[in-house]
Amino acid sequence: MHRNVREFLEVLRREGELLEIEEPVDPYLEAAEIHRQVIAQGGRALYFHRVKGSPFPLVTNLFGTARRVELAFGSRPERLVREMASAAEELLPPRWSALWGRRGLLKEVARAGVRRSRDLPVAQVVESPPGLTKLPALTCWPEDGGPFLTQPLVYTEHPDTGRHNLGMYRVQIFDDDTAGMHWQIHKGGGFHYHVAESRGEALPVTVFLGGPPALTAAAVAPLPEVVPELLLASLILGDKIPLGRWAGWDHPLIAEAEFAMIGRVPAGVRRLEGPFGDHYGYYSLAHPFPVFQVEAVLHRRDALFPGTVLGKPKQEDYFLGEFLQRLLAPLFPLAMPGVKDLWTFAETGFHPLCAAVVRDSYEGEALVHGFRILGEGQLSLTKCLFLTDQAVDVRDYRQVFQAVLERMDPAKDLYVIPDTPMDTLDYTGGRLNHGSKSLWIGTGKPRRVLPGSLRGTLPSYLGDVKVFLPGVIFIEVESFEQNPTLGSKVALEKELADWPVVVLVDDVKEIRDGTMGLWTWFTRFDPARDLYARTRLGRHRPAYQFPLVIDARMKPGYPGQVEPDPGVAQKVDREWGRVVAAAVRR
Numbered sequence: 001m002h003r004n005v006r007e008f009l010e011v012l013r014r015e016g017e018l019l020e021i022e023e024p025v026d027p028y029l030e031a032a033e034i035h036r037q038v039i040a041q042g043g044r045a046l047y048f049h050r051v052k053g054s055p056f057p058l059v060t061n062l063f064g065t066a067r068r069v070e071l072a073f074g075s076r077p078e079r080l081v082r083e084m085a086s087a088a089e090e091l092l093p094p095r096w097s098a099l100w101g102r103r104g105l106l107k108e109v110a111r112a113g114v115r116r117s118r119d120l121p122v123a124q125v126v127e128s129p130p131g132l133t134k135l136p137a138l139t140c141w142p143e144d145g146g147p148f149l150t151q152p153l154v155y156t157e158h159p160d161t162g163r164h165n166l167g168m169y170r171v172q173i174f175d176d177d178t179a180g181m182h183w184q185i186h187k188g189g190g191f192h193y194h195v196a197e198s199r200g201e202a203l204p205v206t207v208f209l210g211g212p213p214a215l216t217a218a219a220v221a222p223l224p225e226v227v228p229e230l231l232l233a234s235l236i237l238g239d240k241i242p243l244g245r246w247a248g249w250d251h252p253l254i255a256e257a258e259f260a261m262i263g264r265v266p267a268g269v270r271r272l273e274g275p276f277g278d279h280y281g282y283y284s285l286a287h288p289f290p291v292f293q294v295e296a297v298l299h300r301r302d303a304l305f306p307g308t309v310l311g312k313p314k315q316e317d318y319f320l321g322e323f324l325q326r327l328l329a330p331l332f333p334l335a336m337p338g339v340k341d342l343w344t345f346a347e348t349g350f351h352p353l354c355a356a357v358v359r360d361s362y363e364g365e366a367l368v369h370g371f372r373i374l375g376e377g378q379l380s381l382t383k384c385l386f387l388t389d390q391a392v393d394v395r396d397y398r399q400v401f402q403a404v405l406e407r408m409d410p411a412k413d414l415y416v417i418p419d420t421p422m423d424t425l426d427y428t429g430g431r432l433n434h435g436s437k438s439l440w441i442g443t444g445k446p447r448r449v450l451p452g453s454l455r456g457t458l459p460s461y462l463g464d465v466k467v468f469l470p471g472v473i474f475i476e477v478e479s480f481e482q483n484p485t486l487g488s489k490v491a492l493e494k495e496l497a498d499w500p501v502v503v504l505v506d507d508v509k510e511i512r513d514g515t516m517g518l519w520t521w522f523t524r525f526d527p528a529r530d531l532y533a534r535t536r537l538g539r540h541r542p543a544y545q546f547p548l549v550i551d552a553r554m555k556p557g558y559p560g561q562v563e564p565d566p567g568v569a570q571k572v573d574r575e576w577g578r579v580v581a582a583a584v585r586r
Helices: 005-014 030-040 066-073 076-090 096-101 103-110 188-198 213-220 229-237 316-335 365-374 377-381 397-407 486-490 514-523 566-575 577-584
Strands: 018-021 045-048 058-060 114-116 125-127 153-157 164-167 178-180 203-209 241-244 259-265 270-273 287-299 339-345 350-358 384-388 414-421 434-442 465-469 472-476 501-505 531-538 541-551
Touching: 005 018, 005 045, 005 066, 018 577, 030 045, 030 058, 030 566, 030 577, 066 213, 066 316, 076 229, 076 316, 153 188, 153 213, 164 188, 164 213, 164 229, 188 203, 213 229, 213 316, 229 241, 316 339, 339 365, 350 365, 350 377, 350 397, 350 514, 365 377, 365 384, 365 434, 384 397, 397 434, 397 465, 397 514, 414 541, 486 501, 486 531, 486 541, 501 514, 566 577
Parallel strands: 018 045, 114 241, 350 384, 384 434, 472 501, 501 541
Antiparallel strands: 045 058, 125 287, 153 164, 153 203, 178 287, 203 259, 259 287, 270 287, 339 350, 414 434, 465 472, 531 541
16 A cells, blocks of 8 residues: 555645645635535545645545545555454464465465665655644644644553553644644553653653654554554564664664654653544543653655644544554454454534443343443453344444343342543543543344433423434434433333433434434433432442433533634635645545
């Protein structure tokens, strides 16, 4: 596939998937709003040749459709991983006949890894002092704390083992040589920094931009800590990743990257980072995070600056996330025997909702597999896990919900686990990095027929209604500030007794489609705080009864939703409408 971002751009040009823009664009809100309008309509990748205040061109929306993801990675990586998964049992223990039969696969795997490169395009120009403010870093939303690198490839090495991590952690530019490093609690770079900081040592860090598209995919992949991201990138690329050494620096450099920022993150230093309009569709608030002290910026002579915009679904991360899940799905049964298929939903920001088909050969086995999932890497941050033993397509939330809700006995099949670590970007738990989890289990034979329409008349204090799918109904109610305990009252309504799930929302008109329904439901509630039901206590656990009332209203302490600046949106409509139309038109 593509050795670097410029080779990928050539493919996009040939395929009519790239719009090149000569008019100067402002990286403060304007470029992001153009991008937002284009991706909302399934438009092309954008190449801004002239960015105000920067000598570097900007490229965005490279992965903003399923077609461009296919052009970036092709079908080979998914085929290869399927073959690797199917070969795992056959080759253990190894037999010559089995090895010979898989020789084509072994040759492909042998090409994976890294290689030494004397040619180092990324180091053609060295800027020291670094001059970070010259980069065309985007300010995407009006309340953002400043410009951010939104597609940084952050490389670190474990202080003891030297094992590397390549992650995508947002980087806020503070000034010409200082940036924020948003390491989250469950990410490898943060683990490396924890070790260094515990010794009072600074951690060397290299931040790359660009390079093979495979690097971007590998950096955001939910890999176990023992699996190197460069190995996955190489498997996706179909060739070894060329690395080179630059005199005086601790880390190897990715030769085909566009930029390499080198520096250190000192121990014990924190600075407010954020707010930032994130992929949950809300602002993650300002919090103290480590500081990246940049010593130099290396780049190609004609370097291209890649960026993206995060926000309400669907954005670029949606399409990348779906590709990665399809890619890694065959490996889940190998890592977690008994888990047949698994999917996290990009519509919710991934961690808030996960579904799995599991083996349930004895009573309680599904729960065993649920605990295994909740203890596995980044899946440990799952907020709501739906489990079934039925042969459903886990990518289709309708099939999953129907299978579970038809079969679950809420008295024994719903588990709420309070006081657990949560995704740093999820504020529903009341404090940073904390919240709760819920497991919903529906196995065996159906227990009920799910209602598909509302019968009778609801009490007057309940507003407009929308049947989201059989068994799930959304109801508009007064705000949380007006009535914070409303959920407990709704749970007692006889007219709703046949509905397994009732979701309370501020505005039912926002539930325009399945994407917005999932987003509203799973990004606005914490199971331990916002799930109401009639319950009885026995044997040290609550036994729930339907309906399960989900309070998905906005609440005090929640960050605001990301919304474009009205003035900038009007300016883009007025001055960039022709460009947006050209990006959408094929």
